[in-house]
Amino acid sequence: MTSNGTVAEVQPSEIHVDGAAYEVEDIRSTGDLILDVSFENSYACNRSIPTDDLRKIKITKSPIPSPRIFYRVRLDTLKKSSRYFEHLLGPSFAEGASLAKGYADVAKIGLNPTEITADMLPRIKIVDEDMATRTIGREKIFGDILRIIHGAEHTTKPINLNTLTVLVVLADRYNALPSVALYFRKSFINYKYPVALDKKSEEMLRQKILIFYHTEQSLRFTAATKELILRGSSRWNGAEERENDFQTAWWDLPDGLESELAHRRACVVRTIASVQSQYLALYSSKDRQCNLGYDSSGACDSFQLGEMIKFLVKKDLLSLIPFQAASPEDEDYIWPDAYAGDIEALIGLLRQCPSYQINQYHNHCGLRSKILPVLDYIKSCIEVSVGVKYGRSKGVWLPDAWSLKLNKSPASTKPKWITNSSETEPEASDKSRHFDFARIASKGTLGSQDMRLEQAAKTMFTAQTWSWVKEERQSDTALKGNFSTPLIKTGRWT
Known part of the structure; x- marks a missing residue:
């Protein structure tokens, strides 16, 4: 004053x-x-x-x-x-x-x-x-x-x-x-928080993940990590880094989150890839897939295999690579890239598979009727299990990590599946890494909101081998498939 x-x-x-x-x-x-x-x-x-x-x-x-x-x-x-x-x-x-x-x-x-x-x-x-x-x-x-x-x-x-x-x-x-x-x-x-649909959307999403993690907003954090896993990251695609790319803190998420999210995405895409890989191998094997017992059953299998390949190639979900002595390091040969798009879009593409029939007597012989229940189950597992979760403390997620470095449980980067025959039954030490869809479907948990679905989803996505055949088969033999779906390739984050 x-x-x-x-x-x-x-x-x-x-x-x-x-x-x-x-x-x-x-x-x-x-x-x-x-x-x-x-x-x-x-x-x-x-x-x-x-x-x-x-x-x-x-x-x-x-x-x-x-x-x-x-x-x-x-x-x-x-x-x-x-x-x-x-x-x-x-x-x-x-x-x-x-x-x-x-x-x-x-x-x-x-x-x-x-x-x-x-x-x-x-x-x-x-x-x-x-x-x-x-x-x-x-x-x-x-x-x-x-x-x-x-x-x-x-x-x-x-x-x-x-x-x-x-x-x-x-x-x-x-x-x-x-x-x-x-x-x-x-x-x-x-x-x-803004929602961006342009090229800056990944950076904004990563910033939100970092904010939710450091401020312990667990529900928002789980939703944001799930979104990044499903959408994918330019950081994980092996893109060449320019001077200012990937330099800020949100482009290298802390506490092992970066590798964990990349690993979870690889697990989900690998699991989906194994579905089409198994059915391509089945229909190209000596085993009869059409169970109607008609004289045309053999032709039905060939017809379904051809239509399946045409559909997958048209959707860029399958690459047919001829035999040759080319090396993966050969710069003159264009090798198929890993799938880098949205996982929900990938499921949507597979759901578009038409119901092919060689004639009016062959119903439900093709891929569509077999994979729709599988895709429904995978989608329900994505909803409950893909995003990283933690309780009262952000460090609680670590014991439930999927990745190799965090939980010491390696997962193969190559899609695999096994049949139900005794010849291909996994060894006792590997049974925990095998996922059998027939067992899941028989328990009536398909599409349910059972609390056990979250753990079942983790088991499925981190498996080393899969069997997607829902119905029991009379005679299954070990198949050495000639087709593969190169959706995943080994990279810095897998």
Whole structure:
């Protein structure tokens, strides 16, 4: 209050360093510590720079701005809310020792650190390199993290998906996730996450997965991971990485999630591929598939095999490769690529298989009547089992992982199936890795919402061998199929 009764305007405090004056951002006006943070930016973050600003930078050949911000904070609050600062400012590091000396100097002259000006407080220098977010302006979001752990509200506006993603990435980097996650669930619970259908949709989906994981929104996390598994990722397709591709934190999901999601997708596609592989092998074998007993039954099998191949080739689900001495590394030969499309679309393609009949007497002899129940069951398993789930803690999903490195249960990358004959019965040690659809169908669980369906789905998708023949056969012999469905190829994530 001034002498004339008006309210005096509070002047922002300043710090003079290296001949320059810097304004201090008071996270807490009674703070006893100054964080001197330099935010180093590079051209790698050019996508986050407004177009006009980026054009000016290129024309003038100016460096990307890298701001230096001074934050006034409370030491005890910082250490209590962040393990990063707890260790950095503790006695084990030079920063902690320097801080203790600074407080000792202030005490010698009889001053209270919470009451003195900013330029008299101890300072700790931090360099925030542009490694995980590739985002200009993250100093504002870093300030919000400090406000949150000091019990204040965020100030960054407007809030968008990238802002929220950078918030949790920085909170994870500085080990302040518990406080930020709690604030996140309270303040952004009603935020409407965008749904994109363009080329940026995968990046947005990955950002949502990272947010839901770090803020422990389990239901949203399960739904988002399921969506990425079904849609696939350009990261898993062996695409060549350009300079700025796949560099941010959301392109390499933490705690083994990246390889787990890629592995789950490979398991699902491999399982679906085994369905058509088995029936192609069956219809090309010596065993009679048409059980009507007509003289035309042999011709019916040949007719069904031909129509099946025509259908699958037309839908790009089968590649006929001639015998030759070509190597998979031969650059002159075009080998079929792994299926990289949407899994639900793949199931939809297989469901389009027509009901072929060689004549009016041959009903239900073809592929359609055999695979529709299988596809229905696979789809119901996808609904309940594909997305990664966890309970009260995000680390709970690890014991239920599908992938080799996490649960030590390897899964073959090659589609396999076995018949019901004793000659091809799996050994006792492999029986747990064999899936028999006939048993599932006979129990009446097909399409049900039985709680056991989730575990049954995992068993099916992580199996090494499959048998999709629903009806019992009188005579099955071991088949060495001449057809394969090259939907899966070994890659970095399988």
